[in-house]
Amino acid sequence: MSYPADVRYTSDHEWIRVSGDTGQIGITDYAQQQLGDVVYVELPDVGRTFEQGEQFGSIESVKAVSDLYCPVSGEVVGVNAALTETPESVNQRPYDTWIITVKLSNADELAALHDAAAYAAMIDEG
Amino acid sequence: MESQKKTPLHARHTALGARMVPFGGWEMPVEYSGISAEHMAVRQAAGLFDVSHMGEIEIAGADAVAALQQLTSNDAGGLDIGQAQYAALTTHEGTFVDDLLVYRLADTHYLLVVNAANIAKDYAWIKQGIVGFGDVVVVNASSRYALIALQGPRALEILQPLTGVELDTIRYYRFATGEVGNVRVTISRTGYTGEDGFELFVPPQAAASVWDALLREGADLGIVPVGLGARDTLRLEAAMRLYGQDMDETSTVLEAGLGWIVAWDKPSFNGREALAAQKATGPTRHLVGFEVVGRGIARHGYQVFRAGHPDDSIGVVTSGTMTPYLKRAVGLSYVAHDASHVDTELSIDVRGRRVPAKVVKLPFYKREQL
Numbered sequence A: 001m002s003y004p005a006d007v008r009y010t011s012d013h014e015w016i017r018v019s020g021d022t023g024q025i026g027i028t029d030y031a032q033q034q035l036g037d038v039v040y041v042e043l044p045d046v047g048r049t050f051e052q053g054e055q056f057g058s059i060e061s062v063k064a065v066s067d068l069y070c071p072v073s074g075e076v077v078g079v080n081a082a083l084t085e086t087p088e089s090v091n092q093r094p095y096d097t098w099i100i101t102v103k104l105s106n107a108d109e110l111a112a113l114h115d116a117a118a119y120a121a122m123i124d125e126g
Numbered sequence B: 001m002e003s004q005k006k007t008p009l010h011a012r013h014t015a016l017g018a019r020m021v022p023f024g025g026w027e028m029p030v031e032y033s034g035i036s037a038e039h040m041a042v043r044q045a046a047g048l049f050d051v052s053h054m055g056e057i058e059i060a061g062a063d064a065v066a067a068l069q070q071l072t073s074n075d076a077g078g079l080d081i082g083q084a085q086y087a088a089l090t091t092h093e094g095t096f097v098d099d100l101l102v103y104r105l106a107d108t109h110y111l112l113v114v115n116a117a118n119i120a121k122d123y124a125w126i127k128q129g130i131v132g133f134g135d136v137v138v139v140n141a142s143s144r145y146a147l148i149a150l151q152g153p154r155a156l157e158i159l160q161p162l163t164g165v166e167l168d169t170i171r172y173y174r175f176a177t178g179e180v181g182n183v184r185v186t187i188s189r190t191g192y193t194g195e196d197g198f199e200l201f202v203p204p205q206a207a208a209s210v211w212d213a214l215l216r217e218g219a220d221l222g223i224v225p226v227g228l229g230a231r232d233t234l235r236l237e238a239a240m241r242l243y244g245q246d247m248d249e250t251s252t253v254l255e256a257g258l259g260w261i262v263a264w265d266k267p268s269f270n271g272r273e274a275l276a277a278q279k280a281t282g283p284t285r286h287l288v289g290f291e292v293v294g295r296g297i298a299r300h301g302y303q304v305f306r307a308g309h310p311d312d313s314i315g316v317v318t319s320g321t322m323t324p325y326l327k328r329a330v331g332l333s334y335v336a337h338d339a340s341h342v343d344t345e346l347s348i349d350v351r352g353r354r355v356p357a358k359v360v361k362l363p364f365y366k367r368e369q370l
Helices: A029-035 A107-112 A116-125 B010-015 B035-044 B064-071 B116-129 B155-162 B204-221 B228-237 B272-281
Strands: A014-019 A022-027 A038-042 A055-061 A065-069 A074-079 A100-104 B019-023 B026-031 B046-050 B055-060 B084-090 B096-106 B109-114 B137-140 B146-151 B175-180 B183-188 B197-202 B223-225 B285-292 B303-306 B313-322 B329-336 B345-350 B353-360
Touching: A014 A107, A022 A029, A100 A107, B010 B026, B010 B204, B026 B228, B035 B046, B035 B223, B035 B228, B046 B204, B055 B064, B055 B116, B064 B109, B064 B116, B084 B116, B096 B116, B109 B116, B116 B137, B146 B155, B146 B204, B155 B197, B155 B204, B183 B204, B197 B204, B204 B223, B228 B313, B228 B329, B285 B345
Parallel strands: B046 B223
Antiparallel strands: A014 A022, A022 A100, A038 A055, A055 A065, A074 A100, B019 B026, B046 B146, B055 B109, B055 B137, B084 B096, B096 B109, B146 B197, B175 B183, B183 B197, B285 B329, B285 B353, B303 B313, B303 B345, B313 B329, B345 B353
């Protein structure tokens, strides 16, 4: 299990990689392992806004559906349309496969997310 | 999972890194390498399944066949020794106590293979149902068998070097007894995947050695162990019904689209009157196959609507998934009679979003015949 240090983590197993005033959002290695083979990602429309913790989409494996929650408040400025054709890249490269990009409306919210060590500890505790 | 039963192959599954889940009272492997990879291996090479959770009930005696004729929908009397048959164990309403395979082992000796979750119920039903039939005994023999399925286009090639039985001579839905790696095994040319293959009835204490021999023999031919996850996607792609989802004690054999396992020539069997009456008027609902036309996956329990009629549900998805081989979102659903025709446009409620779908012909997948 890998826990890159350049992203921050939610307790719902999303990550966000912030650059300037935008952040790319994906799901963690742990999340993809729990889901199994990802076959479908439901993406929001560009331009929609979400509150921190609000559901922005869903991700489906062969066996299960899982909701996706926005790690921060903001406006969707990009969606990874390639996931329509290759949803399995979430399994293959979880930390290189972003799902949406948001423009953060309140960067202070990042402080509430876990860093790599805290997230790893949370997973280890089960 | 402490209260779950373990099959004789349990230690093999954990050693192979399987993810184990409770299923029908058993702790079973749901996946090893991943559902999609396992599914594709069965379509393209071979897969090995532990299905020892399935139940085995034996019926024997001079009147066993008469009892079976009354209890099941199909014509057990037409079976040769060494032949198997798919049938419904019917209620008096023509619905399913269970679906099963009937094997004729000997002149007056039959083996029923039933669903794991239904073993106790079926046994009680049959025990009660044979009363008055004279010379017939029923035994729940489930603990005497491990069941291993070898499925896929390379199944014969993998099994043949391990047995003296000429596998080519076992036709579809026939079986033979012989040795597999010095273990006495019943080899049945049956399965639940839509592929060619075999199901092996093995003494529990010898299950691990047969399992190991098959994995070793198939190593260079692409064999992989396959869990219940891919077993479900494989059977659904082949439109094989799953008891408890696609039919149960509330759905009739005709509604489930299984009229072909009803032997109307038989003067009497449980549910015959109810089914004959339903046949005369035609069922008001039918189990149909659908394909999602829009984006999304329709799963078990989702409501189904006629396109353009968003308020009146006409049915519920009984099984649905994204199929790894066809790469299409398909499923089965009961729908009203007038919405059951191929190409009928449907709309399915996928977690609050309406997604277009249409009725399609079954099965979704059919292998090329040799």
